Amino acid sequence: MSVPTTLRCLVRPSVPRHVPRQVAVVWAAPFSTTASLAANPPKKKASAQMASIRSGKKMQLGKFKKKAPGGRTGKSPLPGERKAVRKRIQLSNSNALPVPGLAELTSEYMADKVNAGTVVSLPGTVQDELRVIEAFKPTQYWGMFRNPSMLVRSETVDLIGRMQDSAEKKQTLKLVVSGDRLTGKSMLLLQGMAHGLLNEWIVINIPEAQELTTASTEYAPIPGTDPVQYMQNNYALKLVQAVRKANEKTLTRLTTAYSHPELPQNIPINSTLMQLANSAKEADSAWYVFHALWQELMAKGQGRPPILLTLDGLQHIMKVSDYRSAAYNPIHSHDLALVRLFTDCLAGNHQFPGGGAVLAATSRGNAPRVPSMELALSQRAAEQAGAEIPKHDPFFRDYDTRVEASLKKVQVLKVSGVSKLEARAVMEYWAASGVLRKTVDEATVTEKWTLGGHGVLGEMERASLLTMRP
Amino acid sequence: MHPKLNIWSACRALSVRSRPIFHWPQQCTAAAQARSIWIDSPSTSQRFPDQNASNLHPFDVSPSAQEPAPSENDVALSQLQMAAYGLDPFDPEVEGHKFGMPSLPLPRDLHHKHRYDSVVVQLTKLLMRDGKLSKAQRDMAMILNYLRTSPPPKVSPLRPLLPGSPAPSQLPLDPVLYLTLAIDSVAPLVRMRAYKGMAGGGRSLEVPVPLEARQRRRTAFQWILDVVNKKPTKGSGRAMFPNRVAEEIVAVVEGRSGVWDKRQLMHKQGTAARANLNNPQLRKKGQ
Known part of the structure; x- marks a missing residue:
């Protein structure tokens, strides 16, 4: 050791060295320090490497600078608000010109062959009722015209004729509306519902079958059922309330035939069905109220009116649902009680006392592929046409016997494009509303008819009502 | 001499014909044009529902029911007659075009690449x-x-x-x-x-x-x-x-x-x- 260094050791330091004292004294049980350590975690010491980095400066490696992350400002919408905006249905456009002299829909209008190929407007009361049972879809072009109006096509006359026949004979029409995309299947259901409402049928509509099976609504097993069936109380509540509002006049007229001890509210015999429907106030008992209402509607010898049961998006209830049982096994859609009720009606297991119809429409926009349903419908269509009946694919094993059993007795109504005369009628309505700014002549009608895939109405709407067609 | 240039053939073409020289394929065009509506014409409103009620149902309107289709012989005869009158029976303006030929030059919006504004x-x-x-x-x-x-x-x-x-x-x-x-x-x-x-x-x-x-x-x-x-x-x-x-x-x-x-x-x-x-x-x- 050199001399100056050794001498320096003897010099007393002028500035006393600061000795950091241990200040954190933890009073805790001697055998466990975990909680207190978690409460006051020891601070990490800044390592030598970290200290060398100057704060706020970083080496720029890329050519472009990254933007500072900008958070969303403002209040975010409440739950359900966005969906409400997306699903909003507008039925009127005050800018469109009124079409004077347009016939208004009456109870017999759509059954008359002479009226095929005419445009008819919906009366206000029917509009309200159809809106309650969600017959209008947000993708339809109602919002472009002054008043909701629709084309009565030959398929409509056909369907309404069959409905009337079955009601007169007190039979149940079981029919599946099928066809290509945008051909007007849901529209045909809507026309059936409008006819039912005007003729004082009881109309029950399931607007989107996928709401029942995509595990988006609550479910619970029904006690005492074997094999276990499941009720969907929230959906049942919505359905009962819609049925009550849409069929108020008819339900007030009818009276109960049975006592219903399982209901929380006492409904004596001979009270109105409206009272029964009104007792669905909470979701807990909604399924039982719906079941009781259905039993009442099925009561024989009570002068029950015809019933119309409709469902859109048939594929969704013809497959295994997204729900799971208590043992975590997938639940078949037909084990859901509400779906079971519909498929039983479609299979012809329920005879409506006053006659009526069970209508289902397939969907092409958003629907799973169900080979059993497709096969069954093509078989029924071939049977009706007298053609060769298609057979099972022997190399395919995922056919569903329950689905095939439910579609054994249905009639199939194929919907395709409209004829040129019908296309002309609807285009004249568009032009008279001021939405289509063109002369409606033979050439225009043919042009749009051809652009719309030989009269597919939805495509014709896109070709003529949208200024720019994506 | 070409028949078109013959003055007598032109006079013959003007004469009264007892039957139509050529079966026009576009049967309902005239009626259709008469019925066509303009969105700003005042008569639209009165005409619209009436047409619907009377003319526009597909069940009783079928072209075959109105008039029987002409036989091949009739068509050939009328073509011969047209040739005699100095007209070309296979003129593209007449034959084979349901809606006639478009007038040239084509308007801008008929070209599919320029169809929008x-x-x-x-x-x-x-x-x-x-x-x-x-x-x-x-x-x-x-x-x-x-x-x-x-x-x-x-x-x-x-x-x-x-x-x-x-x-x-x-x-x-x-x-x-x-x-x-x-x-x-x-x-x-x-x-x-x-x-x-x-x-x-x-x-x-x-x-x-x-x-x-x-x-x-x-x-x-x-x-x-x-x-x-x-x-x-x-x-x-x-x-x-x-x-x-x-x-x-x-x-x-x-x-x-x-x-x-x-x-x-x-x-x-x-x-x-x-x-x-x-x-x-x-x-x-x-x-």
């Missing part, structure tokens, strides 16, 4: 992100539908639209006009161009430059999109972005939009800097 096409391409033209077109269709269904705008006298524009009540039913009017009304006339270091002392020389119509529209729509992108979203779904754009367009027409201030600022800068056009350096550069 030019302003709409330009704005659609400005809406496009990531090269997704189809999505941009859907957005544009939704913008136009929003304009069609929203109530007529209340035009502010402080922010007048282009002179000669139609009454606001007529705008919604012509959404393309509505959109064009909004864009053209806020479009700036000039842009500022900076010449670096030309003002002396390292300062740039700001000079107003006039814009072409397309450039003006582009600037105006970019301004509108800037405003739209800063607005908070109100919901999800595919209609939400177009709705925000359309709301801003309505705001432009009603004079509520901040885009008007941008335009005013740009014009003010242009007016202030117009003296710079006489800058000797700039002149030297121009020569």
